Amino acid sequence: MKVISSDAFLNNEGLNNEVPFHICPYEPSIQKDITQLTKQLRNDLEDKKIKTLEINLYDLVVELLKREGDWDWILENEQKMSREELKEELQGILDIETVITPEIAKRVADEKHDLMLLTGIxxxxxxxxxxxxxxxxxxxxxxxxxxxxxxGEYQHSLESGASLVLFGSLQDDKYYRAFNILDRAI
Known part of the structure; x- marks a missing residue:
């Protein structure tokens, strides 16, 4: 809380011109606790007059599917599709570049905030x-x-850069231009 509410954090200081993205990795088994802690964090920040914008990706997906009229179709056909077919169908409807990112960008522009929280990963x-x-x-x-x-885990090494390991077992070797928030707390 001390790091996140600090002026240095909120003003993107000390990032060496990197994007102000931070990761808070956690053990997946404590998801329920993280959900509660996120609510408490938002409340504590609001008490300090720090406005937060929370984007829960799952809630966003459901909202978009309902808005576009795809929600009922997905529910009706989910059992009939393989996991791969369902994944491809959802990725087609919820394209990151043309659907998800513009919706998040709209919310970022429309809602005054000091900090964005991404949940539901x-x-x-x-x-x-x-x-x-x-x-x-x-x-x-x-x-x-x-x-x-x-x-999951946030891993960083000089040789391979940064990567995220979802659920502690699904390695994704993509480069992340994000900082581990737990490192800033030390």
Missing amino acids: GEVFPYIRSHNILNNLQKTAKDKPTLMFFP
């Missing part, structure tokens, strides 16, 4: 990947800090 895997979200938000969400709550 595990719930939208595998049809939405966290690295795709971060890569696409670099253009639209670079003025305010973003904190992504990630159910």
Whole structure:
């Protein structure tokens, strides 16, 4: 809380011109606790007059599917499709570049905030990947800090750069231009 509410964090200081993206990795088994802690964090920040914008990717996906009229169709046909077919169908409807990112960008522009929180990462895997979200938000969400709550591990080495390991077992070797928030707390 002390780091996240600090002026240095909120003003993107000390990032060496990198995008202000931060990852809060956590053990997936404590998801319920993280959900509660996120609510408490928002309340504590609001008490300090720090406005947060929370984007829960799962809630966003459901909202978009309902808005576009695809929700009922997905529910009716989900059992008839293989996992791969369902994944491809959802990825086609919920394209990161043309659907998800513009919706997040609209919310970033429309809602005054000091900090964006990204949640619901595990719930939208595998049809939405966290690295795709971060890569696409670099253009639209670079003025305010973003904190992504990630159910897994954040690994960093000089040789391979940074990577996220979803659920502690699904390695994704993509480069992440994000900082581990737990490193800033030390």
